[in-house]
Amino acid sequence: MPSEFDKAVAYCLAYDRWNGKTAQALLTWKRAEELAQTDEQQIFTKMLEAAGTALQEPPDQLEEHVKHLERVNSVAQSLGDSPIALLMGGATKIKGYVFESAKLPEIRGASALLDRINRIDLPALFSHLSDGYSPSETERAESVRDQFRERHHGKEPLDCRDCVIYANGGEILAFAPNKIASALADEIEFLYNSETLIANSVAVWRSCSLVELSFGVRPLDLFPDRFKQINDDRLRKLLRNYYEELDAEHYFRRKTFGELASAVALEKLRRRDGNEVCGRPPKSIPHLETNPYARRCTSCERRAAVAMRPFDTEERWLCEPCARKSVFGQETKKESSEQTKWFKDAGLVWEAQGTKAWATHFDEWLGVDANAELKKTYYGSLPQAPASGPEDLEDIAEAATPSGFIGAIYADGNNMGALLEELETPSEYATFAKKVNEATTNATFTALAKHLKPVKGKHRFEVLSIGGDDVFLIVPAHAALRIAVTIAREVEEELRQEDITRVGGGYAWAEVHRIKPQNQPSSLSKVVLSSGVLIADQHTPVFLIRRLAEELLKSAKARAKKLRELDKQYYGATVDFMSLKSLGMIVTRIEDFRDQALRRKDLDFTAKPYTIPEVEALLTAVEELKKADFPKSQLYHLREQVEKGWLASIVDYLYFLCRSPHAEELREVLGRWVGSSSTGRVSAIGPWVRRDGQGWETVLGDLLEIYDFVPEET
Secondary structure, X not given: OOOHHHHHHHHHHHHHHOOHHHHHHHHHOOOOOOOOOOHHHHHHHHHXXXXXXXXXXXXXXXXXXXXXXXXXXXXXXXXXXXXXXXEEEEEEOHHHHHOOOOOHHHHHHHHHHHHHHHHHHHHHOOOOOOOOOOXXXXXXXXXXXXXXXXXXXXXXOXXXXXXXXXXXXXXXXXXXXXXXXXXXXXXXXXXXXXXXXXXXXXXEEEEXXXXXXXXXXXXXXXXXXXXXXXXXXXXXXXXHHHHOOOOHHHHHHHOOHHHHHHHHHHHHHHHHOOOOEOOEOXXXXXOOOOOOOOOEOOOOOOOEOOEEEEOOOOEEEEOXXXXXXXXXXXXXXXXXXXXXXXXXXXXXXXXXXXXXXXXXXHHHHHOXXXXXXXXXXXXXXXXXXXXXXXXXXXXXXXXXXXXXXXXXXEEEEOOHHHHHHOOOOHHHHHHHHHHHHHHHHHHHHHHHHHHOOOEOOEOOXXXXXXXXXXXXXXXXXXXXXXXXHHHHHHXXXXXXXXOOOEEEOOOOHHHHOXXXXXXXXXXXXXXXXXXXXXXXXXXXXXXXXXXXXXXXXXXXXXXXXXXXXXXXXXXXXXXXXXEEOOHHHOOOOHHHHHXXXXXXXXXXXXXXXXXXHHHHHHHHHHHHHHHOOOOHHHXXXXXXXXXXXXXXXXXXXXXXXXXXXXXXXXXXHHXXXXXXXXXXXXXXXXXXXXXXXXXXXXXXXXXXXXXXXXXXXX
């Protein structure tokens, strides 16, 4: 029986050979062996069989692999080697659009609008089916299809939902007929421009043969038996870097559908950078002209204001892009028409259709039977009616301990590009994308339910994005690190159960972690989420929160990459964090700040970034010190001493252990940190542990940095 993607490829071939109506009729045609088939039905049957041959998983044996290539090429030639299009598109520089405004209502609306375009609008171009949609979402999907017909002179949008390989994380990957691929790519870019007015987006497509769907980019142009005929040393070096080795085994390992998808992704990057791609002129950048004498938007402070939104204590003038964000955010919160009438009163005709807040997604997730216990944990004895979202960052900071601080969590998958290139078929691609997206969503909602509770009928968190392997949250400061750790743990636990993402867990603990060994799982997940966590005052500018969170994430992922190089069997997540208690702490990049303030030759006054077990050990250490009433002033004293040098700080630490009644608590806490050393030398002494076999680092400063934001009992 044909798989979903067999049908999608056959549908695209039929669309190109005849037209959309014929292709749709053939797609829904039920083949009966006893009935005579029309010429079109016979050809469509051959198309289904050819697609099934091209998309089946390649055999493991090398000889069979070559035979399979010959079979795919043969069936492709029997159909005239007809190509189809592989299309990829979506928003770019998403964080720049979402965080352009400094106010939470506009940030929330921007995030929800992009989510709706990705979740409703783009798939609507490929199918009229809308299972599971609300009436508002169904109406929006139909309006997208009507708009396509109007803009493209009556051309029908596709009607085969199986064409979509995945649509999440702000991106879509799909099959399309060649004759309509360009129109679909243009429409995707138009949707983002027309709905947001300013968000950047890119869509590209590549015409590819059936052979390429199975064996990557142009597999017949350079077959393994020609490697020996290449005399150009420079070319041989380039090929060796690409294939690892110049033999048939490494060639076929590389030549998969993943290579084809990567080639389309590269075209997407070229178009984003302003190059001509697929014969289309370079994409123009969204731009709204601003009169220098016009009133400026109070949200973005970039464009001319055109609408006034009243608040309880002020009137805020907004440009049209920010007004759209704001009213879309109101609609996601189900505010009344009286509260949103300011938008139409300004003469703006755009409609916020298909709205859905992340808080609504969260409550629907809690309502599933499998999550009943987490729902009880989250709501406790409170009424279990869905809570509303926070009004602003102050609502989130109010629930923090101490009050007035928020935590921004930016999590992203490690080494995803390389993992995607390994996927051999569209089915693997779709399964991988679906599993990762589900795991990320489940992990995020699980972490929120475990570590937070609603206060006064309001959720005390804001989800700004969950898509694919990408998460951005704002939560109360005291829960930020725990939530980041739980997300990483839950994603790994769920994905290591799946064949497509599971890998053996036999890495060397001492090569990776700087704490005493713990129980290691028998398997790991290839996909893990590293995080950057910023704890900051509620009045910290949003642009600074975003920039610092991105820098922390980049630092965490660099650490994960380094650990992966040390031990090829390690796939774990990492976390970097920072407590920004005043704006004067950071005036430059985080790495520059650390180089200047926290490093002295071979001494580091911080041990960041951390692996997940190390962060858990750090949080547990703070909890135990608080429970033992360890004097915080003594920690400050010891932290000051490390700046006097390695030997002086060790002497002072040993003196402290001799005279302090709290010596045992600190000895136990720091005793868990054993450092790393492959030379056989001492790896931990006093407050110092050896750093990657060279130099020394201490966790004392990191303990103090998070001390105020770790409750004694969590």
